Amino acid sequence: MSATYIHYAAPSSLPSDYAILSRYAGHNSERNEGEESAIEDREESELLLNAEEGEERPGRRTSLTAPFIRPLNPTMAPITARDKSPAAVPTENTPLLNPLVPRIEEEVDSPGHDSETTPSERVWEEVKILVKYTLPVFGSHVLEYSLVVASVISIGHLSTTALAAATLGSMTASVTGLSIIQGFASTLDTMLPSAWTSSEPKLVGLWAQRMAVVVAASLIPILAIWFNAESILLLLRQEPEVAHLAGIYLKWTAIGLPAYAFNGISRRYFQSQGLFTVPTRIIMVVAPINALLNYLLVWGPKPFSLGYIGAPIATAISFNLISIASVAYGIFFVPRTAWHPITRRSFTSLGILVQLGLSGAAQVCSEWWSWELVGLAASLLGPATLATQSVLLVSASTTFQAPFALSVATSVRVGNLLGEENAKRAGIAANSSLLVTFAIASIASTMFMVFRNSWAYLFNNDPEVVKLVASILPLVALFQVFDGLGATTGGILRARGKQFTGAMLNLSGYYLVGIPFGLWLAFKRDMGLTGLWIGLTVSLVYVATTGAYLCLTTDWEREVEKVRARLAADKGTSPAMQSHA
Template identity: 60%
Template sequence: MPTHTRVLGTSDLENSQDGTTIYTGSATPNTLAASSVSEFTPLLPQKHGDNRPKHTLSAYKAEAWVLTRYAVPIFGTQILEYSLMMASVISIGHISTEALAASALGSMTAAVSGLSIIHGFASALDSLLPQAWTSERPQNVGLWTQRMVVLISLIIIPILGIWLNAEKILLQLRQEPAIAHLAGVYLRWFSLSLPGQALNIILRRFYQAQGLVHIPTAIMVVIAPINALLCWLLVWGPRPLNIGFIGAPIASAISFNLMAVILSVYARWFIPSTAFHPINRQCFREIGRLFRLGLSGVGQIASEWWSWEFVALAASQLGPIPLAAQSVMLVSSSTAFQTPYSLGMATTVRVGNLLGSGHAQAAKLAAETAIGMSLAVAIILRYSTSNSKIMFLF
């Protein structure tokens, strides 16, 4: 029986992109029988086990150092900004117990009805801006920031309505008339700080997405002592400047608005314009999408903030002294909270930048490292916040 031989021609061969040659012609049954290839032979080489790169201890250490460099400036910004509120509470606390209770009730109302909402919607930028910065269109960082400014500008309108009518609302919640009146006065003057606070919350994320986390911290280093000086002058200073109880919220309003102006000027003229986007009609688009993204952040942040503030509302039913004690506890715990919050913000920026540049495994490494660091932070805070001498500051 003659043996048939098949010669491969050019029509039977095809070069793949990686340089390998693929046989595309048809073979006779005798040719297939003579070869080791059958219909059971896999087309692709089999992978045994997980070939993904394993993260070493040195990789975790290096990532922990990167996250620390991100988190420390954010922590500095957060703690210095919160010092604006602490200076107000401490200065009012030395006036009277009723004044401290009223400022605590006013701060609680501001947090529940306004600041938590603004923080929640602004958290949508935590995922949008880092990915935009590492994409092919980094100017979208500025565009999304402008859109958030438009959205928050609409949101603060009903917030201002609540703050300006806070006394009536608190009386409906069966607060003591004297405390409700002082809290209403506090909020009316504190409402002057709302535009500045909203812009600060947004612009911090604008800087963080670009890795410029040190700039808000440096500005806060300047603003914090100015605020402390204003609190002293307006609450305890010489008679022409001493206006008592309302001096604290006025000092906060001046400080927050001054910080917003400096952040805006610095962003426009003193950093590279890579993320800058000209102001045009595009900033009014995608507002609905941004609103939907922000709602999830509102649900997360508001549920966390409100759980604290409703305890203060319950304490207010017991009288001014329990409410004042609750305000001291709330300020102390909120100060301690800035450490894990800063780590979370740093992780969000780091993971967002890595995902935006297509480094999924590095993003996973950053997330795993952050979990370990958060456990270490929790242990440290557990033993460092049990010192009762801190309470004598108030």
């Protein structure tokens, strides 16, 4: 069986890397309601396409009548309920689209605030907002890792073959399914935040429903691959026993795939409204249940113990529990201002989601798959190199979660500001996120440099592995800045609807520049694993610097016009009519 890796930006990447490392260690120890007309649909699609292609052309339910349930975030209440506050009084600075609508209201968003502060104060204000948004997102991502970590750890103690099969199954799931779903769901980073702060917040629910339709259709070919995985893996010359167990792993994991897809949508539904803590609270409850299920279903007493298949069943149950809890939270504990009744409109304008979704999938998959190729190349360099690669990827996986969470927070903040037509603040928020990235990356880089000679002992005691890790960690420390910048600029591009640009950056950076260069250094210049990581560093430098340039030179007034056009299309009005409403 060839070694496999999952790019560390992805959910479940850390468990896969841990699995490979554990296998190596084990080897050593043993060795709009109603029907719409066709004309309206066509006009809507044309306006949406114009909004998304605007940069190349010249120039992401019914509200309750009374507060039956108290909102978790008091600032989420309609402004009409707070009409005595200064922020609720329309002025010449009040956005035309949404003078009296629900919003994620920050103190800095009050009319006239910017005229009373200096540029540096405005940057610092955005930094504090982004950090506030990032922390719960970071917590939810870390806890999400634990779901599959528990599965891999449970299987890892059964046998080396079982662990190898789980690793192969996890990699196959990510490459053929999870990365694609995440790519499509990333389109909601463009649609939802701006919809929430517009005059039609129920468009948040409408776009979420539309994405559910698109993702449901994409599950059909994914499930077909998963249920025929054994035959496919045998064609790829995997060991028969490992391929058989990996196929079983994928079949049982498939029980949780629809829930996994739904969770990606529901998480963005909450986050776009500023309810960042909701997904975190849910997963905080499910994570320990998942650990208990893994113990009972894999190692527990009869009749609970199922052995190998117990781990993927436990993970699938956990994904479904998250979905059930998300639905319950949305119905009973969150005001349904963002919800749109399920109508035939849920099946309209799917083309724009498919278009953006394909670009988003290309953006995510091109990055995930590139790390698979590097892992495969590393497996050809020997067991010590393979273990070193695992140590490095587990380490980078952990430190990457902070800038990745920041990228999600940035997408929401920038998208909300674009929906409010606050172009100036959107630019400040985007630029401030880059500063926060530098601060986060500096901490990680310093940690790797200070502990580079002893870092490997956290994972393995092999002297060769310890030495090799110490020699490559300075490279890992160097690219922390560029890796973080790549994540943050990716979030800004998603907020702008530029998934295609992000995909082109990743494809060119990894497949035309970094990976070929790294392979040449590794095998032609005999630099081994160091050469591969130099290639990865070059890729990240290219992607990050180019992405940062695109973000710093953004015309934010034009981005507001694009958002206005998209929102006008969903309301059946022209942008000109909306801007003068």
